[in-house]
Amino acid sequence: MNLRVKSLRDRLNELNIDALLVTGKLNRNYLSGFTGTDCVLWVGQKKAVFVTDFRYTRQAQKQVQDMKILETPPGKGHLQSAIDSIIDSGIQRLGFESHLLSHYHYELIKKWLKGKGIKLVSVMDVVEKVRMVKSSTEINLIKKANQISMAAFESALKQIRPGIREIEIAKIYEEEASKRGGEGLAFDTIVASGWRAGLPHGVASSKKIKSGDLVVFDFGIKYKGYHSDCTRTLMVGKPSPKQIEIYQIVKEAQAQALKKVRAGVSTKQLDQVARDIISKAGYGEYFGHSLGHGVGLDIHEGPRLAQSQEMLLQPGMVVTVEPGIYLDKIGGVRIEDLVVVTETGHRVLTSYTKEMVCL
Numbered sequence: 001m002n003l004r005v006k007s008l009r010d011r012l013n014e015l016n017i018d019a020l021l022v023t024g025k026l027n028r029n030y031l032s033g034f035t036g037t038d039c040v041l042w043v044g045q046k047k048a049v050f051v052t053d054f055r056y057t058r059q060a061q062k063q064v065q066d067m068k069i070l071e072t073p074p075g076k077g078h079l080q081s082a083i084d085s086i087i088d089s090g091i092q093r094l095g096f097e098s099h100l101l102s103h104y105h106y107e108l109i110k111k112w113l114k115g116k117g118i119k120l121v122s123v124m125d126v127v128e129k130v131r132m133v134k135s136s137t138e139i140n141l142i143k144k145a146n147q148i149s150m151a152a153f154e155s156a157l158k159q160i161r162p163g164i165r166e167i168e169i170a171k172i173y174e175e176e177a178s179k180r181g182g183e184g185l186a187f188d189t190i191v192a193s194g195w196r197a198g199l200p201h202g203v204a205s206s207k208k209i210k211s212g213d214l215v216v217f218d219f220g221i222k223y224k225g226y227h228s229d230c231t232r233t234l235m236v237g238k239p240s241p242k243q244i245e246i247y248q249i250v251k252e253a254q255a256q257a258l259k260k261v262r263a264g265v266s267t268k269q270l271d272q273v274a275r276d277i278i279s280k281a282g283y284g285e286y287f288g289h290s291l292g293h294g295v296g297l298d299i300h301e302g303p304r305l306a307q308s309q310e311m312l313l314q315p316g317m318v319v320t321v322e323p324g325i326y327l328d329k330i331g332g333v334r335i336e337d338l339v340v341v342t343e344t345g346h347r348v349l350t351s352y353t354k355e356m357v358c359l
């Protein structure tokens with residue numbers, strides 16, 4: 001039984017649609033189990049249809065569960081075949097992923113549906129909401145991605161010294177991750193040193209690391225489609241009082257927010273815990289991003305731990321907790337853990353110390 005499809009079916013009624021047309025790549029793969037690329041699917045209350053073409057039919061027969069597999073003939077697009085099968089199925093209200101369907105394709109669908117008595121209904125983040133709560137299989141894949149990533153990080157860390165370039169450190173991390181089974185990067189590795197540590201997303205550059213630099217190292221990989229995400233900030237040489245001060249504030253904000261992560265806690269409230277600590281210390285305006293985000297098939301997915309999102313955490317969600325302070329010239333600090341939400345609290349996956357490490 002395909003539980004993911006079942007969860008989606010449970011939501012169709014409240015959305016007032018008979019079926020959902022799924023065009024987003026990660027959503028298609030998530031619902032069907034298919035790991036290839038070209039396909040479209042739709043899920044109705046009684047029926048689910050998966051459309052691919054000759055190149056993928058055999059793979060789909062092996063991977064796709066509880067869906068009728070349709071092979072689109074050469075010269076006809078997947079989307080059109082999917083719409084044809086919808087027309088034949090008696091569906092009246094068809095939901096589509098408005099955030100993942102291009103205007104061009106929307107217009108095409110409208111044309112194909114003309115006079116067929118089917119209403120197109122715009123919906124958003126329906127499958128994404130199902131994806132937020134991970135199964136134990138998914139959590140194990142994220143754990144594995146994280147293990148590989150942490151080991152690669154600890155190797156790369158040993159090479160940080162004055163004179164080496166940020167990009168060299170990033171490459172060492174990336175190579176070490178591949179050697180251990182990593183299947184690509186979750187995002188461009190951030191190694192941001194000195195003044196560049198003040199750039200929240202300072203992707204590794206040719207800048208040489210020097211003594212007196214804080215180094216923000218934000219890294220993650222992919223493993224069987226799932227992502228890992230971690231940040232540590234290292235000190236090269238002797239820290240200044242200001243560097244120690246901002247490090248300690250971020251560390252405290254991270255620890256206090258992390259402590260409160262458990263099922264039933266509001267995402268907005270968690271962000272507030274960290275924000276209050278940083279603001280009271282006088283650095284509120286230098287923490288210009290939200291506290292964290294969900295991690296799964298996508299590196300940034302729901303739930304967002306942010307002022308703009310009021311949602312209660314549920315067991316099985318996997319989120320980051322990553323406050324930061326970013327200053328001009330002096331640089332910045334971010335500390336990020338990847339955690340699994342449980343009924344009674346949370347499990348931290350990222351393992352490296354959060355004390356200030358001076359290299």
Ligand SMILES: [Mn+2]
Pocket residue numbers: 229230320322336
């Ligand atoms: Mn992150």
